[in-house]
Amino acid sequence: MSEIRWLEEVEKRKEDLLAELSGLLRIESVLDESTAGPQAPFGRKIAEALEYMLQLGEKDGFTTKNVDGYAGHIEYGEGEELIGLVSHVDVVPAGEGWTSPPYAPEVRDGKLYARGAIDDKGPTMAAYYALKIVKELGLPLSKRVRLIIGTDEESLWRDMKVYFEREEMPAMGFSPDADFPIIASEKGLLDIRLSGKTEEQPAGEDHWTMVEFKSGQRVNMVPDYAEVKLIGEGDVFELKEKVQDFLLTHRIQGYAEENNDGVTIVIRGQSHHGSEPHKGLNAALEMGRLLGRIPLDPSGQTFVNLLNDLLIDDFYGERLGIAQEEEVLGKLTVNAGVFEYVLGQEQFIRINVRYPLSGDSEDILNAIAAKMLPYGLTITEVDHKAAHHVDHSHPLIQTLSKVYEEQTGKKAQVLAIGGGTFARVLDTGVAFGPLFPGSEETAHQRDEHISLDDLFRSTAIYAQAIYELAR
Ligand SMILES: [Zn+2]
Numbered sequence: 112m113s114e115i116r117w118l119e120e121v122e123k124r125k126e127d128l129l130a131e132l133s134g135l136l137r138i139e140s141v142l143d144e145s146t147a148g149p150q151a152p153f154g155r156k157i158a159e160a161l162e163y164m165l166q167l168g169e170k171d172g173f174t175t176k177n178v179d180g181y182a183g184h185i186e187y188g189e190g191e192e193l194i195g196l197v198s199h200v201d202v203v204p205a206g207e208g209w210t211s212p213p214y215a216p217e218v219r220d221g222k223l224y225a226r227g228a229i230d231d232k233g234p235t236m237a238a239y240y241a242l243k244i245v246k247e248l249g250l251p252l253s254k255r256v257r258l259i260i261g262t263d264e265e266s267l268w269r270d271m272k273v274y275f276e277r278e279e280m281p282a283m284g285f286s287p288d289a290d291f292p293i294i295a296s297e298k299g300l301l302d303i304r305l306s307g308k309t310e311e312q313p314a315g316e317d318h319w320t321m322v323e324f325k326s327g328q329r330v331n332m333v334p335d336y337a338e339v340k341l342i343g344e345g346d347v348f349e350l351k352e353k354v355q356d357f358l359l360t361h362r363i364q365g366y367a368e369e370n371n372d373g374v375t376i377v378i379r380g381q382s383h384h385g386s387e388p389h390k391g392l393n394a395a396l397e398m399g400r401l402l403g404r405i406p407l408d409p410s411g412q413t414f415v416n417l418l419n420d421l422l423i424d425d426f427y428g429e430r431l432g433i434a435q436e437e438e439v440l441g442k443l444t445v446n447a448g449v450f451e452y453v454l455g456q457e458q459f460i461r462i463n464v465r466y467p468l469s470g471d472s473e474d475i476l477n478a479i480a481a482k483m484l485p486y487g488l489t490i491t492e493v494d495h496k497a498a499h500h501v502d503h504s505h506p507l508i509q510t511l512s513k514v515y516e517e518q519t520g521k522k523a524q525v526l527a528i529g530g531g532t533f534a535r536v537l538d539t540g541v542a543f544g545p546l547f548p549g550s551e552e553t554a555h556q557r558d559e560h561i562s563l564d565d566l567f568r569s570t571a572i573y574a575q576a577i578y579e580l581a582r
Contacts, residue, residue, distance in 0.1 A: 115578075117518065117571035120244045125567060129223070132236040135163055136216040136225040141204050142266050150180040152269070153201065157262045160200040164235065164260050171243055182274035184259045187242055188252035194580045195257050195281030196242075196573070197271075197533050197540065198235040198288055199264035202227040208557045222560040229561040230554035231533075234287035234545040235260060237566060241573035245581075254581040257281065264288070264533050267494075271536040283507040283580070286534040287573060289542035292515050295508055296439050296527035297535055298386075298465040299498035301472060302330050303479065305488040306459035309452060310410040319343040319350070321402070321411030322373070324452035326395035330461040332448055333391030335382035337398040341405075342373035350374055350405065357401045363392075376401070385446035385463045386529035389426040395450045396423045414452050417460075417486040422447050428464065432478045439500065440467035440527050443475075460488065465529045468498050499535035507580070511543055514576045518568070521548075543576070545569040 121128070143154030151158035158180045168175040168185035177183040205213035205226045216225035223233065238258050245252070259281075263270035312320075319341040327334030341350070347369050354367040354376055365378035378398045383391030399418030407415060421430050428434045428445045436442045449461040464475060472495055480490050501508060503525050512523035532542040545565065546552060553559045 115248065115575070117244075117575050118567065120248065120574065121240065121567045121570045124240060124244070128236060128240050128566075128570070129563075131167060132223075132233060133216045135160060135200065135232050135236060136227055137214055138163060139214050140201050140227070140262075142201060142263070150177070152180050153262050153266075157201050160232075161260055161262050164200060164239065167239065168258075171246070173242070173246070176278075178274050178277055180262070182259060182261050182270045184257045184278070185239065185242065186255055186257045187246050188255045188581055190252065190254040190581075192254040193257060193279055193281040194254055194577070195259055195284030195537055195540070196238045196577070197259045197261060197284065197286040197536055198238055199231045199261035199270070199533060200227075200235055201262050201265050202230070202232070203265050203555050206557055210558055213559075218563065221564065222562050223566065224558055224560045226559055228553075228559050229545060230559065231264065231288045233561045233566055234569065237545060237570040238287050238573050240570050241577055244570075244574045245577050250578050250582070252578075252581040256577050256581045261533065261536075268536065275536065280538055281540075283505075283539040284537050285507070285511065285541050285543040285576070286532055286537070287544050287569065289532040289534070289544070290526070290546045291544040291548065291569075292521075292523040292525070293508060293511055294526045294528055294532055294534065294542035295501045295503060296468070297499040297531055298440050298444075298467060298529045299470050299472060300494075300496040300531050301464040301466070301475060302461065302494040303464065303476070303490055304459055304461050304492035305479075305483050306457060306491045307487040307489060309414075309454050309456060309458045311455040312408050312410065316344045318406040318408055319345055319374075319411075320408040320454065321414070321452065322454040324395075324398070324411075324414065324450060324458075326398065327449035327461075329385075330448035330463045331385035331446065333380065333383045333385065333388055333446060334394050334448060334450070335380045335391070337378045337380070337394035337450070339376045339398055339402065340373055341376070341407075347374060353404060354401065357404065361397070361400075363397055384530070385448055386444065386465055388444055388446040393447065396447065399423060410454065411452070413486055414458055417483070417488070421482055421486075431482050433464070433466075433475045435467065435469050437467045437469040440498065440529070443467060443470060444529060458488070459491075466498060468500055470498060472497070496531055496535060501539055501541055505539065507539060507541060510579050511541065511576055514572060514579055518572050518575065519547075544572065
């Protein structure tokens with residue numbers, strides 16, 4: 112067979128690709144359980160986006176299947192072995208401040224703007240057109256190829272749980288939902304909720320009573336704001352001076368303010384992704400450091416001691432007794448992301464632990480539980496995703512590297528990351544694009560976009576990858 116010019120094949124179809132992608136982008140497919148129903152577990156709009164893709168597949172003569180609205184697939188080819196591509200059509204909420212409406216796709220300066228343009232509707236359509244090109248060229252395949260379309264990637268991955276309970280696990284595959292060149296290793300993830308009761312005690316003159324401690328929204332982010340309310344009979348002026356002194360010596364933003372029922376202290380930190388907690392400034396832990404200098408009621412004191420004894424200045428789990436490191440994925444990291452303490456009610460802390468290939472989730476949980484016990488906290492919720500790794504000598508990586516290098520002329524570096532990509536739903540899967548090195552990352556942000564060049568280039572790469580993996 113004469114050499115296939117993959118990018119030219121994409122160029123021939125680019126008007127159709129853009130039109131069909133625009134239709135998909137117009138669907139506001141944000142998780143909405145208020146409209147959930149039969150065949151629509153995550154809401155009407157997400158179900159509509161899934162059905163949009165499956166109908167496209169049907170129209171173009173593919174075999175399709177909708178697995179009760181949880182996920183679906185579009186299949187082509189024949190053979191024993193199955194190659195899988197895993198993407199998703201749910202999106203995060205648009206948020207404010209867009210230049211053009213988030214669900215009215217618009218091209219400006221060679222870039223396509225819309226919520227989902229790069230995460231992950233653009234790549235879903237790129238993968239679909241890749242499969243379509245392979246089909247229309249009539250290339251002989253010895254394996255089946257399935258584009259598996261998820262619907263709950265932005266939340267809890269319940270889509271893939273149900274899908275793979277019922278459907279075949281591909282022998283290998285990739286997910287177009289992260290970065291090029293190839294991500295082959297991802298840390299294990301443990302989101303842990305620790306909680307306990309708080310105890311009300313009579314106020315005393317020698318201490319302040321902590322009535323509330325609140326910080327953080329998401330377990331996988333370094334919290335950039337912490338707020339505490341103290342009540343008591345003590346000297347407010349002296350307290351405010353202590354706070355001021357702390358803020359100055361540690362060069363931290365914040366303030367203490369007297370109000371009707373006590374004193375409110377606010378500390379501002381620096382937000383950062385939870386996979387690199389050392390790059391942020393954790394407002395809650397700095398608050399803990401400050402409160403460590405102020406006499407508190409026994410219950411509040413225990414909470415503050417916990418922060419100081421087990422979490423402050425320790426991003427690698429040394430004090431929790433879970434520190435470890437190996438060559439591929441590096442060090443275990445700990446991010447303490449959400450804190451809430453309400454006197455007379457409940458206290459909880461949510462922490463995000465990312466462990467390398469040496470890690471054992473049970474050992475880590477047991478160690479944390481033992482350390483937390485003296486402070487009155489127990490583990491009440493765990494969300495676990497095991498560490499993921501595909502050996503660099505595996506044919507999957509060899510093939511994708513070859514395709515990437517042929518089409519881009521650049522070295523296909525195989526990456527290991529602390530974050531989690533959708534590729535880990537596959538037993539043998541890697542993340543492969545769509546974001547090229549040097550391109551701007553706009554997923555989850557306002558004015559999310561993908562450059563048309565990148566969209567077409569990734570479609571060409573996926574088409575050749577499908578052909579090479581399934582030929
Ligand atoms: Zn995504």
